[in-house]
Amino acid sequence: MSKQEFSIPKLVTDLKSEADAYLLLEQLRWGGTPDACPKCGTVGRCYFLNPANGSTRKTRTGSVSERRVWKCGGCRKQFSVLTDTIFHGTKISIRTWLMVILQVCSSKNSVSAWEISRQYGLTPESAWHMVHRIREAMKREPVAGLLRGAIQADETWIGGNPANRHRNDPRELPRKAGTTDKQPVFALVHYETREARSTVVNDVTANTLGDKIREWADIENTYLQTDKHTGYIKIGAEAPSHEVVDHSMGQYKLLGGAGTNLVEGFFSELKRSLDGTHRHVSIEHLDRYLAQFDFMFTTCKLTDSQRMRKLIGTVAGRRLTYMPLVGNA
Structure with missing residues (x-):
């Protein structure tokens, strides 16, 4: 699926569960498997831990989870495709994340947090934090060439x-x-x-x-x-x-x-x-909106799917927590 063109209806049809969403996100970000541990940077020693059946597992509290967990053979730490990214610590389903990212990447004149809130059944605060995290991933790399x-x-x-x-x-x-x-x-x-x-x-x-x-x-x-x-x-x-x-x-x-x-x-x-x-x-958040329009204008020749893949390739190291975000508002 990662080689195909995406659309919201196709994502709804193909991502029947959170496990499917995790698999797609791993494919888009890692090409299927992680090259290095996000905790210690060890290369080539990460392996899939659970769920063993590839879809569901029981947590230590007894609840069922579809989160796919990997483990590093070096530092022995567990991690997932969400670790140290804009998705880190999210309570919103990955299926929703992927659909919102595609919608933002295909909206020439952007999409407001209120629209995301209504369309996906999120609170306005969660939707606002979500789209700001997406904009954070759109920021240009500081070391980009002159x-x-x-x-x-x-x-x-x-x-x-x-x-x-x-x-x-x-x-x-x-x-x-x-x-x-x-x-x-x-x-x-x-x-x-x-x-x-x-x-x-x-x-x-x-x-x-x-x-x-x-x-x-x-x-x-x-x-x-x-x-x-x-x-x-x-x-x-x-x-x-x-x-x-x-x-x-x-x-x-x-x-x-x-x-x-x-x-x-x-x-x-x-x-x-x-x-x-x-x-x-607000002026406090204007730079993040500018980063979004820099990204959209620069990638205007790409398809929506190519733009989505490019964005997901930049999510690492862009963690943006809620309290510091509103503390500057």
Whole structure:
């Protein structure tokens, strides 16, 4: 089944039990069997422990479990395909997890926790924690390589229109002229590969934008494409070329294709989702939503099934517990 295309009806039909769901997850994550112990890292000494019949076993309390357990021949610790992943400690069935992951991976404009709660019979809190754990797995690896080649850069602001606020809203207190309390977000999109990288930033000054571009791109091998925002002048001088489009003059694309249309398309899709699907996103969790849209935009040429396999390949080491998550809300 792991070589086939997935769909929600097919998962419902094929995953008749939790044992089937565990088998599929093991196939997607490990190719069937674990290469190394997640506890000590020992390679090639893990073996299947129980259930002996492949489907059910009795726990020490006498209850029946379909959880598949492996054991390491090195440290002698037991583990499962869930250990030290986004699934770690979950009380939600793995069948539900796989269906929700596929639904998130196939929803261009995302899916809200309330929708997941209603569709799968979960509490709103469990559904919210679940989708945030999925977004955690979508985060780009910190050691991912620097971008090279033609790169489009742009910035935007996330938040409600101040003109729509009630006059008694405390955020309507006098502010310095020309400032806003919206949250600035910066993004890069690689012109050839369509890889997107975005993040929350404190401001859109030359120092902030320059530092972010240097963090993500090999500036000596980067052909930068931006609008006329003055924050790009300094970093643009460090690149081999810096092509600029002037939106105020109705210019959106230069001869040869240079411009900011790709990164603006990324922002357009992001804002449609935040406004239409999620309605409200707190600043504390915005980076995790950005990671989701980076992942979806970067993998837009993949099928839903390929995107699901890619996501499950990144679940290890991404454990996200509930209390620290809400503690920052």
